[in-house]
Amino acid sequence: MSENEEGSSVTRVKRRNPGKLVWVAVVSLALTMTAVFAPPPALLIVACSVPVAATLFLVWRLRPRVGGGIVRREVVFRDDVIATWVGGRWRAYSMLQVTAVPDVVKGDAKRFFRMLYLEGVPFFYHVRQGPAPGWVVEGGRDAALKASGAWKTSIVIGVWGEGGLEEAVREARVRAEKAKAFFEASFPHHKVEVLRGGGLVDVLRECFP
Incomplete structure (x- = not known):
């Protein structure tokens, strides 16, 4: 802080880096969106299980067949x-x-x-x-x-x-x-x-x- 000849005071404010402010805003927005739109745990488990079940079904479905029957052993x-x-x-x-x-x-x-x-x-x-x-x-x-x-x-x-x-x-x-x-x-x-x-x-x- 410094004083001029008339005794009035001038406050010097430290300016923040705009780049850091942008990153803080982006991270805050991402966390907010995740909190709002993230599915509950049960729904998340179901969403992960569906692709696995579909893959297992395709593997079973595409197994070699002979005479209309699935090959065993x-x-x-x-x-x-x-x-x-x-x-x-x-x-x-x-x-x-x-x-x-x-x-x-x-x-x-x-x-x-x-x-x-x-x-x-x-x-x-x-x-x-x-x-x-x-x-x-x-x-x-x-x-x-x-x-x-x-x-x-x-x-x-x-x-x-x-x-x-x-x-x-x-x-x-x-x-x-x-x-x-x-x-x-x-x-x-x-x-x-x-x-x-x-x-x-x-x-x-x-x-x-």
């Missing part, structure tokens, strides 16, 4: 093909079983594997040998089996396709037909057939216990 059965959901895509399996092996004529396994390789057909094979069920009897069965030589050998060849459900199923069927043709060309007088129904399920359980 991510496995689809198509008589000669079984498809499973693996790593974000479908993998469909088709299986061939050797049903007759002649005693005299021998095949060329190397040729068979080479034909599959050149065609880019992924495959696996499973061989199991055990006592024939008809000879399993109570009491001394091991001796009887060894003496009779009643043993059964099961030879299975599997192929698969990957991608979308229909694409994987179609690819597995095509590859199974190719594998069947290659086997018959490499093993004359042998018989091989595509597994279907319960036989396919049993073999897959045996290969992938």
Whole structure:
């Protein structure tokens, strides 16, 4: 405060920064609007739950369907093909079983594997040998089996396709037909057939216990 020659006093007022005043006004307005228009807690919970429920419904609704029914446990059965959901895509399996092996004529396994390789057909094979069920009897069965030589050998060849459900199923069927043709060309007088129904399920359980 300072005095002039006439003794009158002049008060000096510190001026405020306009920018800060604007920010204070904006924050005050935002808080006021929030207090006025903010929904009550119950309404806020409902508003947050609706998008979550809608998302879950869409996920359920868009699940793969086969024959009008929703796929359960991510496995689809198509008589000669079984498809499973693996790593974000479908993998469909088709299986061939050797049903007759002649005693005299021998095949060329190397040729068979080479034909599959050149065609880019992924495959696996499973061989199991055990006592024939008809000879399993109570009491001394091991001796009887060894003496009779009643043993059964099961030879299975599997192929698969990957991608979308229909694409994987179609690819597995095509590859199974190719594998069947290659086997018959490499093993004359042998018989091989595509597994279907319960036989396919049993073999897959045996290969992938």
